[in-house]
Each structure stands twice: as structure tokens, then as C-alpha cells.
Amino acid sequence: MTAVRPSRILAVLAAAIVLAGCATMRRREARDAGDLLATAGFDAKPADTPERIEQLRAMPPLKLLSQSKNGHVVYRYADPYSCNCLYVGDQQAYEQYVRLAWAKYERRARSKQITDKHLEAEETEENAAELQWGFGEPWENSY
Numbered sequence: 001m002t003a004v005r006p007s008r009i010l011a012v013l014a015a016a017i018v019l020a021g022c023a024t025m026r027r028r029e030a031r032d033a034g035d036l037l038a039t040a041g042f043d044a045k046p047a048d049t050p051e052r053i054e055q056l057r058a059m060p061p062l063k064l065l066s067q068s069k070n071g072h073v074v075y076r077y078a079d080p081y082s083c084n085c086l087y088v089g090d091q092q093a094y095e096q097y098v099r100l101a102w103a104k105y106e107r108r109a110r111s112k113q114i115t116d117k118h119l120e121a122e123e124t125e126e127n128a129a130e131l132q133w134g135f136g137e138p139w140e141n142s143y
Contacts, residue, residue: 029062029081030061030062030079030081030082030083031082031083033062033077033079034077034079034082034083034085034087036097036100036101036104037077037087037089037093037097038087039096039100040089040093040094040096040097040099040100041089041090041092041093041096041097042075042077042087042088042089042093042097043087043088043089044083044085044086044087045085045086045087045088046083046084046085047080047084047085047086052086053084055086056078056080056084056085056086057080059076059078059086060078061078061079061080061081062077062078062079062081063077063078064076064077064094064097065077066094072090072091073090073091073094074088074089074090075087075088075089075090075091075093075094075097076088
């Protein structure tokens with residue numbers, strides 16, 4: 001019987017943690033997109049039969065795809081990670097989804113700008129405090 005090396009055990013554990021993290025990120029991405037799609041007017045069609053499950057698995061996951069059907073454009077989004085469903089919407093729902101997604105992106109960008117400004121202000125305050133204490137000068141002179 002060969003002994004299992006601790007380095008192999010660590011490698012397997014690290015790989016499992018990375019894969020679990022990826023799965024968690026996919027579920028979160030799917031849930032967030034699903035919330036936007038539902039708010040925009042897309043219908044969630046559950047994969048509740050073996051045939052639907054097979055069809056859902058055959059579609060590219062987490063990608064919004066368009067298809068022409070009977071002279072109308074239909075949009076589909078396969079979510080096998082969060083709801084195990086297919087979101088289906090028309091042109092109006094798609095346009096609403098784009099507006100909502102863009103507004104969400106802008107809110108995140110503004111939030112990041114505000115956070116960056118706060119961090120910059122804190123660094124400036126820290127630098128000013130260091131100057132007041134005279135860091136870099138001999139301690140005898142700062143009493």
C-alpha cells in the first residue's frame with residue numbers, strides 16, 4: 001500500500017475549494033441575472049420534466065441568446081445553476097433588461113468611485129497625521 005503524501009492531500013483540498021468557489025460565483029451570477037430578467041418581464045420556465053432538463057443542459061448556460069420565431073425575436077437565458085429554469089422574453093422585456101442592467105452597472109461604478117474617494121481621503125489624513133508626528137525625524141526632536 002502506498003502512502004498518500006500530504007502535498008497531494010493539500011492539492012486536492014485546494015482544488016476542491018477553488019471549484020466550490022467557482023460554483024458559488026456561478027449561482028450568485030445566475031441569481032442576480034435571474035432577478036433582473038424577471039423584473040424586466042422575462043418568464044421563468046422551470047425544467048420540470050426530463051425532456052426540459054435535457055434541453056436546458058444542451059443550451060449555453062448564463063448567456064442571453066436571441067432567436068427569431070414566427071417573425072418575432074425571442075430571448076432565452078438558460079440557468080441550470082440557480083433556478084434550473086429557462087427565462088424567455090420578447091423584445092420589450094429585453095429592452096427593459098438592458099435598461100435595468102445598465103442602471104445596475106452605473107450604480108456599481110458610482111459606488112466604486114465613492115469608495116475610492118473615501119480611501120483616498122483616509123490616506124491623505126494618514127499622511128497628514130504622519131507629517132504632524134514628524135516621522136522620519138529623530139525622536140529627540142519631536143518631544
